[in-house]
Amino acid sequence: MGTILSTLADGVAQTIGITLAAFAVAAVLGLPLAVLRRSGHWLVRLPAVVVVEVLRAVPPIVWLFLIYFSLGSTDNLQLTTFQAAVIGLGLIYAAHLSEAYRAGLDAVPAGQWEATRALALPRTQAYVRVILPQALIVVIPPMATFAIALLKDSAIASVIGATDITFQAVQLTQQDLNGLGNFTVAGLLYIALGIPFAVVARGADRVLSRRLVGA
């Protein structure tokens, strides 16, 4: 158990790195996707809808192969396995998060928008000062769910050779043939890594809802 753990521990940093970096990409790119999808104009809406649907329709593993073995291996663009995984998972989860953002934006009552329009607040200010802070509260629980899903999906980065927990477990099993032990420990590591996300989400949720109603 000790040796398994110490070998797999080598993959922990990679797993956390891919998860956090991909989540950051997703959190940033998901927002414009959500805003565009709520546009009143179909010409603005359509490209965002297509992007989101295509990103979600193709299996993540196919995206990673596509990015790493084709786009990422051209002469002028050489991606590391880490970069390819972050880009691929980041884009896929941007699509997922955009749906969560959209639900959050929809949850803000129409009266809030009307008040910003009646005050002639510029659209960006209306979003930043009024709408997003209220939407955020609704979005945090699903965001945490997606973060944990992303942590688990990061395991597929091992198939393009990213040296994460799963990759280490596969390597080790090829040497010692102890699949049961190695992958049990790997599973436990994923569970353990997921706990902070849940805790952070719960805490943020509490703080934000207090800020919303409290004096």
Place this chain on the structure above:
Amino acid sequence: MTPESKPLLTLDGVCVAYRHQEVVHDVSLDVAAGEVVALIGPSGAGKSSLLRAINFLEPPSKGRILLEGVEVGGSRRTLDALRRDVGMVFQSFNLFPHLTALQNVMLAPEHTLGLPREQARERAMRQLTHVGLAERADAKPGKCSGGQQQRIAIARALAMEPKVMLFDEPTSALDPELGAEVLATMRTLAGEGMTMVVVTHEMHFAEDVADRVVFMADGHVVEENSAGKLMRDPQHPRTQRFLNAVRGR
């Protein structure tokens, strides 16, 4: 209003439609500077729709809105200019729940008008004081009574230093007692010469505070007159029936 004085606000043949269903038909109305106009009528008459057409929350399907003789609409710029000059108070307050009273009131001066933050804060404090809520400046709306919330909303609209204030049933979400403090604030405003268009079910307010009362039914202006005349001596049978019904309660 003297014949040569230009009206502050003009509605000229305004229609409002939802999808293709027209609910306000061809309403024309002049509002002079300093005038208080009460808009009364049965539920579904189109009072809110007409009021919301004035600042284009519901853009008129036909007709024109003019502020100080300048037509609004078309460009985003004239629309923003209009909204800066026309304050609106909603039935359900629509305060920003995550911001304090003071932050609610200073938001538009700072971010719409572009005032420096300190100046916006001063202006907001002045308006909160004006509605008697200086001591609630740091409270979130959720911690304030309904009457206080509506007065904060009034202060928020006033902080833009508008030329006209629109009110859509500002007291109907409130207990009579809390409604009374909001009506008192509005009375003060009217006394200070603020131009106001008020949709209301408060017949006393219409009678005592308004200069003019407009009675609407089924999307039409049925009758309008000075408050005294319309409330005491309505000419149209539809108006008579409405007033009898609301007073009978």
